[in-house]
Amino acid sequence: MTNSQDEVIGFLSRPESYGLHGGTVEKIETHCSIVFLAGERAYKLKRMLRYSSLDYTTLARRQAACAVELVLNRRTAPAIYLGVSNICRAPDGKLVFDGPGPVLEPLVAMRRFAQTALFDHLLEHGRLTPALMQALGRAIARLHNGAERTPQFGGSAAMRRVIADNARELARVASALDGADASALTARTAAALEDVAELLDRRRAEGKVRRGHGDLRLANICLWAGVPTPFDAIEFSDEIGCIDVLYDLAFLLMDLLVHGCADLANAALDAYLDVAPETDGLRALPLFLALRAGTRAYALAGSATRQADPAQAARKMALARRHIAAGRSFLAPHWRGLTRINAEMQRKEFESPRSKG
Template identity: 30%
Template sequence: MESNEIKKLAKEGEFEGENINGLLVETHISWVILGQDYAFKIKKPFKLNFLDYSTLSLRKKFCELELLLNGRFSNIYLDVLPIYQNGGKWNIGKGEGNLRDYAVRMKRLDGNKRMDQLLETGKIKDFQIKELAKEIAQIHQNSPVIETPFELSKTKEFFNDIESIDVYLKKKFGNEYNGWIEKGIEWSNEFLEKNEKRFRERIKEGYQRDLHGDLHSGNIFLEEKPVIFDCIEFEEKFRQIDILYELAFLCMDLESFNEIDRAELFLSTYKSFYNPFKLEKDKELFFYYKCLRANIRAKVQVLGAVEKGVNQKSGEDKLWNKVKRYLNLLKRYLGEAGIDL
């Protein structure tokens, strides 16, 4: 489906005989239609170097995988439904005409309770952080162990790929970020080489598991019981990771909102239920993972900002502000690592 068709589906389409009349939300790889009771997530029909949604059969496959994998975390995922077009009429679930796509149907939750919104407005509470830490600790303990071997060269590429956005940073911010990104890449390569043995040991010790893979505040609702959603289904290597890597993502995200004390509260509460820090050196790995997560989050926001700018969509400036937030956090981390910036 194309963007103009999605807009028509959201506004004029039907589900179970009722007009959807939904709010359309767009991410880098998906469209989400927010109806009165349900949300319908539709994958964009394209291919990137890390995912392939280019055919109808592939989109169906990954919709079904998304439903299966996210069922580990919450009960808001309901089913996968076909989307039909019959002339100018659109229908999700049932209908006549051409099968055009598939949607993952979810229960719609209160957007004001999404964790990033609570952080933005300063309304988050300590007890919510503690409940979230307990929930995630239980999930991690029950997640299957993955024994895929550590590959040094490919692991280096995760951090070093930040070079790919350098042209956009220079165009947007001038010389503000010149030089220190290169120093960060040099530090990352040296750290990985120095600690390669420990990365391998942790895999043997069972700390690499099939997890969420994208555990940041935008993918969490803080209801009475935390609701975790939108795990990575399109590339298993992004979610089959060390537990410290996943924890580092959420702690980094909290610190990006300047919630340093709550990042510490989250981690200490988590460790009271399950402690994946076996050796003192693991604290260094955790710090490295925070740097890597800030790096990747900045890159994702750049790609989103560039896409919105090219397509002249609102929200571009907000995304560039997020870019700066994560880049400045990464710069702070690198300073703490002893790099002269």
């Protein structure tokens, strides 16, 4: 964190800045943001930093990112995303919210919700139900049906880049993950891509690559007013956010499958397909699941290496290894972990010339 944001962070860390007296301000820190929870509001500050996939190093870039984040997330969570607030320097030199002075930092302003409403928390406590997953599947399908088509992204070329990115990042943590497993996952995804490359390019031409969510993990879905609500869509990278719709959905399905919840994954997929039908595209879903598992594996392993608590580090690394194993299983020759994939494969086998002949 650079010192130029320290004054704003100090301001946002004090209850009196929000008119709270005797209250507290909670902070949630991620790689690229800090979320300040104060009263009934949450304010997201984008860190002044640069990664390969994002650049928040200037005020103008952070302002633009906040504006895009607001637009994208209001598609699924309009009641949560309130607007963009600015921290300004008043004429007396003090920092204020949305004052007349120069803008120091933009913030995404949101309504606060309990962390217990997050779907990863609900899963951990046995509160996710098939009905909730059906509602979520339909909501994601509606998002995809109405999303902007982005044929300049996606296709087999995009998946080759994902495979290369996963391979590079997994290699960095291979000693902790078991390099043989990670290497095998990379090899299997590369081979699987060749089997569906033409399909992926055809899907792009047919309009199946759209501006989706980009990070549909359980941790980015909450129960708001009783309704499953995706939030925190990817705003900083068009390549990550503009993807095949089934690759977008695959993050959710993978998350559920890795946690042993095939029933919930099937409920979400079935409901999705009722609103956004797919047939041939389901052949690409095992590859999409494996790629999502690989991406999550290196993120978890990297997080484990930064943990001060040895128990937390061990837990994250074990979960990373589980993702590697799951990714390999998705690409096993006869994997049929999702019933709709099984039905589609059986249909294809029945219709193939060999079966008729």
